[in-house]
Amino acid sequence: MRPALAAAALLWLATSALAAPPSFEQVRAAHRPSDLLLVDRAGVPLNSVRVDPTVRRGDWVPLAEVSPALRTALVLSEDRRFWEHAGVDWSGLARSAWANAVNRRTQGGSTLTMQLAGLLDEGLARPTGGRSVVQKIGQISLARELEARWRKTEILEAYLNSVPLRGELVGVAAASQQLFGKHPSGLDAPEAAVLAALVRAPNAPAADVSRRACGVLQLQKLDCGGVALLADQALTRRPGPAALAAGSPQLAPHLARQAAAAWRAGTRPVGPLRSTLDARLQRLALQALQQQLAELQGRNVQDGAVLVLDNRSGEVLAWVGSAGAALSSAHEVDAVLARRQPGSTLKPFVYGLAFERRLLTPASLLDDTPTELATGVDGIGGLYQPQNYDRRFKGWLSARTALGASLNVPTVRVGAMLGPDAVFERLNALGLQIDHTAGYHGHALVLGSADVTLLALANAYRTLANGGLASPTRWQPGAAVAPRRVMDARAAWLVTDILADNNARALTFGLDSPLVTRGFAAAKTGTSKDMRDNWCVGFTARHTVAVWVGNAAGEPMHHVSGTSGAAPVWRQLVQALMAEDPPQPPPAPPAGVLRQPVRFIGVAEPDRPEWFIAGTEQAVFQPRSVQAAPFGIAQPRDGSLFALDPDMPPQAQRLVFEGADGVWHLDGKRLGSGPRLLWSPWPGRHVLALRSADGRLLQQVHFEVRGATVRAR
Structure with a gap:
């Protein structure tokens, strides 16, 4: 009787040492998929991204969503008396003990409930050399506790979601998607037999898996034909990183990576991570970019990015960091956050500062003729000679025309009036994070010589749309940050009015360009040195849309300008936004802005009504001097x-x-x-x-x- 007393003592010790088992609800709540699902503002799936590198685990699958074929195959393979016993199949344990004693081979006798106990309690997990007597007794005790507290269906459901099946695959959701490319609800009998065979030997060779799967099918009096090929194909399938998220599109991979970083650093909420994106708009932005890059094939253009912001809240509605692997060799690079030269897209902020400081009005005349400005970097002196895009000069013209037509020489003259330090400070106040110093960039800063991100540039234009009030963007739902004023509201309105004036830009872009929309929209294009970067940024009353087109490697494009590269994508998105929401009228002028007729003498500017900041109005404008014909x-x-x-x-x-x-x-x-x-x-x-x-x-x-x-x- 001593062995029996010892076993009873061990059973009592193991039982007393065990804490109360977790409830089924606790186990289900603690389940964490290895891939985080990013959803849009309405809960529509956008993207999945790996957050647990140790395992592949899918979403928790309710038992009702597991195919009957798999439930049947698993019970027949692992625990035929599952629905009858109370956690331990004593006859099965006896057969296992006898077989192991006679054949000196390990033969399992654990029920599904006992296996689940080993999965729930790390101390009861099966080591390589097998469980000790104490561990086995503990496993039995926990299994009996589970049977006493849980329903059979809950035990089977938890087991199916927790069992290791192949390599890093844990649970039927991951294994079914990875091996067969389908949800567990769609598994047929042969596929279910293969998964059931993997429970006993997850990493066995395909031949052993198919032999055991055939045995499971024979228990159901089903044909084994084709199961060997099925097992071989399933175990060698390489579906790619997105395979786990069944039904989840890959619409926002770059933002999903940010979401994963935020998830790791945060409280790790259960379930999908909600974003502010709009899945429909995200898909439209991606398609518009892909279509434009496809049309630009042959012009050495591979990459692009699109961002859409809500003007009022700063919420990101679309974040496209790349056109995808089919078009780009650098699709992993998030071009929304990459720093590039913005070209002429910085000009509106230069003119805005000059309006604010009352150095200019929209009707002020600027001289677009050859000029040389002293410059120096790192102690090396020289002369800076700005050139217009078409390398032609227009003579005297108004600030409205100079900005609308995006002329370089007048802009450099305005920047020289302000000084590089003032321009540098204003651009950084707008959040552009210009690096180095004002002296480093010199007069070329106003033409976009410094690097910025598409995100920062879009938000600076959103500041214009909000009348000079700046606030951060955000891609997660939450309270908005109170805005701060960085630009005079009157100056911001004047700049907006010019950027929306199709007549002002006609000198360079013509009257029918991609910047023309059926409702109010203010926009600006930009092209960096040697056509390496191409931009179009603008806003309506409700949205800011920013587009970049170029090459991540910095190679020049061939004959691609702002209106032929980025602007068509911008216009398509703006028109789509206007189609679903009636176009809003332009913003009303703020207090302190007035309008009066002006006359121009000696220049090719039509007389017209013009807007002024109160106190700067003037009725007649003419050049300061009449230049004689050059001599020498x-x-x-x-x-x-x-x-x-x-x-x-x-x-x-x-x-x-x-x-x-x-x-x-x-x-x-x-x-x-x-x-x-x-x-x-x-x-x-x-x-x-x-x-x-x-x-x-x-x-x-x-x-x-x-x-x-x-x-x-």
Whole structure:
């Protein structure tokens, strides 16, 4: 009797040591999928992303959603008396003990309930060498407790969601999706037999799995034909990282990665993570970008990004960080957060600051003629000669036209009036996070020489839409942050009015461009140096839409401008937003903005009503002076210093020789004749001479070109 007494004592010790088992509701609530599901504002699935690298575990699957074939196969394979016993199959344990004693092989006698006990309590988990007597008794005791407290259906449901099945796969949701590409509710008898076979030996070779699966089918008097091929295909299937999230699209992979980081750092709520995105708008933005990039094939354009913001709340409604693997070789890069040169999209903020400081009005005249500004970086002095996009000059024109038509030279003149420090501070106040210093960027800062993100740029335009009030964007639901004023409301309104004025932009873009919409919208395009980046950012009364097109690697595009690259995507989204919500009228002018007729004298500007900040209004505008026809050499100036950029193509760095109508000679060699000549620069010191038709020397200047030899492209 001593062995029996010892066993009874061990059973009493194991039972007394066990705490009360968790309830079924507690086990289900503690279940955590290995992939986080990101959903939109209405709960529509957007994307799944891996958050647990140790296992693959799907959502909890109710027993009613598990196919009857799998329930039958599992019970027949692992525990035929499951529905009859009270947690322990004593006859099965006896047969197992006898078989192990006679054959000296391990033969399992654990019921499904006992196996579940081992899954719920780490101390009862089966080690490589098998459980000890104490562990086995503890497993039996916990199984009996579970049977006493849980329903049989709950035990089977918890087991199906907790059992390891193959490699990192845990639970039928992960295994069914990964191995067969379907939800557990859709498993047929052969597929169910394969999964049931994996319970006993999760990592067995395909031949062993198919042999055991055949046995499970034979128990049901079903044919085994084809099960070997099925097992081999299932165990070698490589469906990719998104396979676990059955029915979950991959619409927002870049934002999903941010969601995963937030989930790991936060309280880790149960269930999907809700975002502020709109799944329908997200899908439309992705499709519009993909369609545009497909149309730009052959122009060396691979990448793009789209962002849509709600003006009032700052909520992100669409976040497309890439057009996807089919079009981009760098689709993992989130171009919404990548820092790139924004080009002319910074100009509105420069003019806004000048309006705010009352240095300009929309009717003020600016001189669009060749200019040279002293500059210096790291102690190296030189001259900065801004050029317009079309490398032509328009003469005197209004600030409204200069901004609307996106002319570079007038903008640089405005920036020079303000000073680089003031521009630098204003751009950072808008949240653009310009790096280095104002002196580092110099006068080129107003033309977008600094790097910004699409997210920051879009939010800066949203600040314009909100009358100069700035607040952070957010992609998770929550309370909005109180806005702060960073820009005068009157100046913001004037800039908005210009960006929405199709007549103001017609000089460069024409009257029918992708920036024209059927309702109110203010927009600006931008192209960085050497056509590496292409932007279109703008807003309606309710939304801000920002688009970037280019190459993640920084390679130049071929013949792609703001209106041909990013603007078509912008317009498609704005038109879609207007179609579902009637277009809103432009914002009313704030207090302190008035309108009066103005006349222009000596310039090609039509007389018109114009808006002013009160106190800056003026009735007549004319150039400060009438320029006489040039005599001699107007450009370059004597002593000019030019620096070559080896990364820019030669045609983008040609120097302009301008002056009286005559014959040009460079270093003693005749170049050509006329009032204007283009020359591809070459390093060295040069002498430029302009002579009359009869050979008289009109003027001679010296200038220097520095830099490495320009590479041909």
